[in-house]
Amino acid sequence: MTIRIYVPRDAAALALGAETVAKAIANEIAARGLDAEIVRNGSRGMFWLEPLVEVELAGKRIGYGPVKARDVPALFEAGMMNGGEHPLCLGEVEDLPFLKEQTRLTFARCGITDPLSLKDYEAHGGLAGLRHAVSMAPADVVKEVTDSGLRGRGGAGFPTGIKWKTVLDAIGDRKYIVCNADEGDSGTFADRMIMEGDPFVLIEGMAISGLATGATKGFVYTRSEYPHAIAAMTEAVGIARQAGILGPSVLGSGRAFDIEVRTGAGAYVCGEETALLNSLEGKRGIVRAKPPLPAHKGLFGCPTVINNVISLASVPVIMEKGAAFYRDFGMGRSRGTIPLQIAGNVRYGGLYETAFGLSLGDIVDRIGGGTATGRPVKAVQVGGPLGAYFPRALFDTPFDYESFAAKDGLIGHAGIVVFDDTADMLKQARFAMEFCAIESCGKCTPCRIGSTRGVETADKIAHGIEPEKNRVLLADLCNTMKFGSLCALGGFTPYPVLSAMTHFPEDFSPAPLVEAAE
Amino acid sequence: MTIRIAEGDIAERTRAIVADLRSLEGSLLPILHEVQEEFGYVPQEALPVIAQELNLSRAEVHGVVTFYHDYRDHPAGRHVLKLCRAEACQSMGGDALAERVKALLGIDFHQTMLDGSVTLEPVYCLGLCACAPAAMLDGEVYGRIDDAMAAELVAEARR
Numbered sequence: 001m002t003i004r005i006y007v008p009r010d011a012a013a014l015a016l017g018a019e020t021v022a023k024a025i026a027n028e029i030a031a032r033g034l035d036a037e038i039v040r041n042g043s044r045g046m047f048w049l050e051p052l053v054e055v056e057l058a059g060k061r062i063g064y065g066p067v068k069a070r071d072v073p074a075l076f077e078a079g080m081m082n083g084g085e086h087p088l089c090l091g092e093v094e095d096l097p098f099l100k101e102q103t104r105l106t107f108a109r110c111g112i113t114d115p116l117s118l119k120d121y122e123a124h125g126g127l128a129g130l131r132h133a134v135s136m137a138p139a140d141v142v143k144e145v146t147d148s149g150l151r152g153r154g155g156a157g158f159p160t161g162i163k164w165k166t167v168l169d170a171i172g173d174r175k176y177i178v179c180n181a182d183e184g185d186s187g188t189f190a191d192r193m194i195m196e197g198d199p200f201v202l203i204e205g206m207a208i209s210g211l212a213t214g215a216t217k218g219f220v221y222t223r224s225e226y227p228h229a230i231a232a233m234t235e236a237v238g239i240a241r242q243a244g245i246l247g248p249s250v251l252g253s254g255r256a257f258d259i260e261v262r263t264g265a266g267a268y269v270c271g272e273e274t275a276l277l278n279s280l281e282g283k284r285g286i287v288r289a290k291p292p293l294p295a296h297k298g299l300f301g302c303p304t305v306i307n308n309v310i311s312l313a314s315v316p317v318i319m320e321k322g323a324a325f326y327r328d329f330g331m332g333r334s335r336g337t338i339p340l341q342i343a344g345n346v347r348y349g350g351l352y353e354t355a356f357g358l359s360l361g362d363i364v365d366r367i368g369g370g371t372a373t374g375r376p377v378k379a380v381q382v383g384g385p386l387g388a389y390f391p392r393a394l395f396d397t398p399f400d401y402e403s404f405a406a407k408d409g410l411i412g413h414a415g416i417v418v419f420d421d422t423a424d425m426l427k428q429a430r431f432a433m434e435f436c437a438i439e440s441c442g443k444c445t446p447c448r449i450g451s452t453r454g455v456e457t458a459d460k461i462a463h464g465i466e467p468e469k470n471r472v473l474l475a476d477l478c479n480t481m482k483f484g485s486l487c488a489l490g491g492f493t494p495y496p497v498l499s500a501m502t503h504f505p506e507d508f509s510p511a512p513l514v515e516a517a518e
Numbered sequence: 519m520t521i522r523i524a525e526g527d528i529a530e531r532t533r534a535i536v537a538d539l540r541s542l543e544g545s546l547l548p549i550l551h552e553v554q555e556e557f558g559y560v561p562q563e564a565l566p567v568i569a570q571e572l573n574l575s576r577a578e579v580h581g582v583v584t585f586y587h588d589y590r591d592h593p594a595g596r597h598v599l600k601l602c603r604a605e606a607c608q609s610m611g612g613d614a615l616a617e618r619v620k621a622l623l624g625i626d627f628h629q630t631m632l633d634g635s636v637t638l639e640p641v642y643c644l645g646l647c648a649c650a651p652a653a654m655l656d657g658e659v660y661g662r663i664d665d666a667m668a669a670e671l672v673a674e675a676r677r
Contacts, residue, residue, distance in 0.1 A: 048648075263548075300543065
């Protein structure tokens, strides 16, 4: 029987040499005349083990990692094809604690299947949700999503079902589903992993959204920095169209829905939903004032659902297993699971999907294993470049929307970036302002001007110029930006700045300026 | 060596691109992407053609081109090396890596080497945050870049 060997095609695996590993394995198979095929799967999300090669034996998958191309001949000598012992052998992949303790609902197939095999997708439960949705009235689909408690995974946490209901009830000859795949936050890669590792789940989620709201056209707006995701999504949409999942009659329902993949052009602010809509329309990515809400007047002035990749990719499992199944995970008003992305200076970095409610310390110390450098953890930035820096003192904060807000932070897209004790928090605060200045769309003054003034003020503090006065000024500026900005870019940049000032005041009191010798 | 493209040629090729893509909803970004793919940058001469074909003002097209970081107004080097400058890469020594690469190339960000071999650009997140620091060379991604690998990347780019 043909043995299947899995070598990921995920961009992170490729960045660590998966392509040369796959070539080396292909060479060994040919040279030894073996009966084996290589499957290019998505990533399991354990990046310290990438490239992670898996061999499927009697339904079990034995892992080897991290594999370098030069290890490949030795792996074959050691009998990798029969699950042979080797220092890189990890045993059965499913039994690795990092994977075993997760609750994978949205990422159930990611890393397991061939991302572009519709057969694989269906064999692992794919399309069950869409089939169910096709048989239901639109309002019932919306109710199911509302009842699941699913909230926007892009960061704002708005209930997905309520957004859908608004669009369903809105009157328009044309409605749109827009998938926000403009994942620009540092420390996040969940959207990228789904698009590269299980693109059909996003397509299925968007199709369900279309049927539920009466929208007939969907756009996936992703980043030019994600060429592998664009390629995988584009190919998957083509396959889905061929199979009748997309097109004039979704799964033979007689109802139309199709998807187009669009690429951004390197503007972070286009991750903000109204800027994204302008960009899709072919305009500058300038933020729009709300109201009108995109659900009433969105893309080209039509009622539009705009959801994050993970929100949409979580819908198929809800439609397959029911609202109650999904709602039973989580805590408080944060229901279901969240794909944590543990990144930066961390020993076991990767994607960890789990129910809401783990403490930050548990995530960083136990799951992440502390820093990669082995030094003490100084700070953790949660929620991307607009998220707050958390000190160890706040490591008991449970991971959910409300708990983080109560500590003047946000979970955002659930990216967690770990810093060791060499981090200079004044420098990080300055970077937050600098980034805002580079990426500001320029429409509102607090963001456009405030960010530049913020950089200057941080520099003055660093140079010991009237530090006390400038600290007050910086805090005041943050206040203006927070309450005066039109969108989250200017409005949330104060989070990293103020949290750094509050929790790490010692970094904002540099040595006084030494007077030049006469 | 800079290859000069005749103005009439630019107009003609731009018009062909617009004709291909104009039926898309909100076609301006896809058109600009394709123009940049065709010429390696978005030539000034292409703007009035696009404006006329899409019934936009020239100012509107100019506004869009200059808003987005991706569109270049002049050709890049033969290779483009993008270094991630965002927080996750900073936490793993991204700043030191950037200094090292700049020193090896002898250029700063947004600059191209005199021999036209490499353009160095910052990028804010490649989504490789759990294998930082990361870089992209001509669309190929690289993670966990140490000093030796930085030197290899630079050598590869300079070829």
